[in-house]
Amino acid sequence: MTSVRVERLYKVFGPQPAELVRRLEAGADPDEIAEAGGTAAVVDASFEVREGETFVVMGLSGSGKSTLIRMLNGLLTPTSGRVFVDGEDITAMSGKALRAMRQRTMSMVFQHFALFPHRTVLDNVAYGLSVRGAGKDEIAAGATEALRLVGLEGWGDRYPQQLSGGMRQRVGLARALAAQTDVLLMDEAFSALDPLIKREMQDQLLDLNAQLGKTIVFITHDLNEAMRLGDRIAMMRAGRIVQIGTAEEILREPADAYVARFVQDVDRTRVLTAGALADPRVTAPAGAEPVPASLPLKDLFPRMREHPEPVPVVDDRRQLLGAVTPTAIFEALSHEADAPVAVQEVSDA
Missing domain, CATH: 3.40.50.300 (P-loop containing nucleotide triphosphate hydrolases)
Structure with missing residues (x-):
């Protein structure tokens, strides 16, 4: 198999692109590069x-x-x-x-x-x-x-x-x-x-x-x-x-x-899982049937509506990770996004 590694990648279009990269490395923002006649398409990407x-x-x-x-x-x-x-x-x-x-x-x-x-x-x-x-x-x-x-x-x-x-x-x-x-x-x-x-x-x-x-x-x-x-x-x-x-x-x-x-508009019940909210400090009732860590919250809801108490969560090897409480779910789903920011669509670089 193969991996891909990117180290401090820049792509600048326009006159003297190497000089424009040096300006970006020194702290210039893309607007300043645009004023100089360039376009900073990718800036310092590493992953x-x-x-x-x-x-x-x-x-x-x-x-x-x-x-x-x-x-x-x-x-x-x-x-x-x-x-x-x-x-x-x-x-x-x-x-x-x-x-x-x-x-x-x-x-x-x-x-x-x-x-x-x-x-x-x-x-x-x-x-x-x-x-x-x-x-x-x-x-x-x-x-x-x-x-x-x-x-x-x-x-x-x-x-x-x-x-x-x-x-x-x-x-x-x-x-x-x-x-x-x-x-x-x-x-x-x-x-x-x-x-x-x-x-x-x-x-x-x-x-x-x-x-x-x-x-x-x-x-x-x-x-x-x-x-x-x-x-x-x-x-x-x-x-x-x-x-x-x-x-x-x-x-x-x-x-x-x-x-x-x-x-902010993502359906968190489909993305968040029981494992993401499992707390090792919480104890579930004795004899409670555990759920897998990969279980989406949307599939955990029916059980917790019937029995609103902590649910044990296990990994792929059936090892206990902790338990999920109704309060933890409420807090995760009621997370408010920060103040809105302006979003403008332009042609992809």
């Missing part, structure tokens, strides 16, 4: 995506998230900073080495499918394997298996224009899976789909990664999608990462008023 983790980068349009993901595989060259993929510094690679890295290590799923209209579904899915020089039998077997994984077995001889939007996105996902890379980069991959199909694709991605254990970097502007898919979430604003954490951590302890404003 690590663990092997097998789904790491979601979340932000409004203009936050820099699409610029960030394009630096992770070398489609854009950073103005400053480094990106390591499986321990290799890709910012120091030649163009040829970058192309080889993408073929063996990273695949990308785009928002608008990026399929070849003149090729069949099977040929689209096989593209990554064919570019890598795989043998004919390996290409056919890999593409067929990838179509099976995404629920499109038997559709290989169709063309993209014969498929619905959701099916075309499945083809894009199958193409990334067929390439057999450890890392998937997904840039707003489901945002063009209607809500029902989007939900189905989210379910499929969760199921697939439970089977395959890929390392995924997923870009979205949809907070509910971020909280549903992400093992951890990086919140971006004006090119900067303002908070990294699990959905529960971000909900319970937003880093600033901007993040608090984002999460």
Whole structure:
């Protein structure tokens, strides 16, 4: 498996970008860079995506998230900073080495499918394997298996224009899976789909990664999608990462008023779990049936309505973590966001 590590990454567009980075490092804000004729798309981003983790980068349009993901595989060259993929510094690679890295290590799923209209579904899915020089039998077997994984077995001889939007996105996902890379980069991959199909694709991605254990970097502007898919979430604003954490951590302890404003309308009963609120100092009644730490609060409510008393919580090994009280749930769900902040949408950098 493969991890991705980012160290102090900057991307500045405009005249003398290296000088503009030095100004940012000295404390200039993006408005000052704009006055100098530049655009600070990504500012001092640092994080690590663990092997097998789904790491979601979340932000409004203009936050820099699409610029960030394009630096992770070398489609854009950073103005400053480094990106390591499986321990290799890709910012120091030649163009040829970058192309080889993408073929063996990273695949990308785009928002608008990026399929070849003149090729069949099977040929689209096989593209990554064919570019890598795989043998004919390996290409056919890999593409067929990838179509099976995404629920499109038997559709290989169709063309993209014969498929619905959701099916075309499945083809894009199958193409990334067929390439057999450890890392998937997904840039707003489901945002063009209607809500029902989007939900189905989210379910499929969760199921697939439970089977395959890929390392995924997923870009979205949809907070509910971020909280549903992400093992951890990086919140971006004006090119900067303002908070990294699990959905529960971000909900319970937003880093600033901007993040608090984002999460104030989230259905906390679906995100917060019994484990997040389990208190080891609280004792449940003798003989009370424990619940798993992963149980969402929405599924704990019926039991606590019938018996409003502490409920024991256990981990995957049935070890006691503590108990959840009605008061703890009330306090978690009645959390008020900080003062509202102005939010303006602009074109994504």
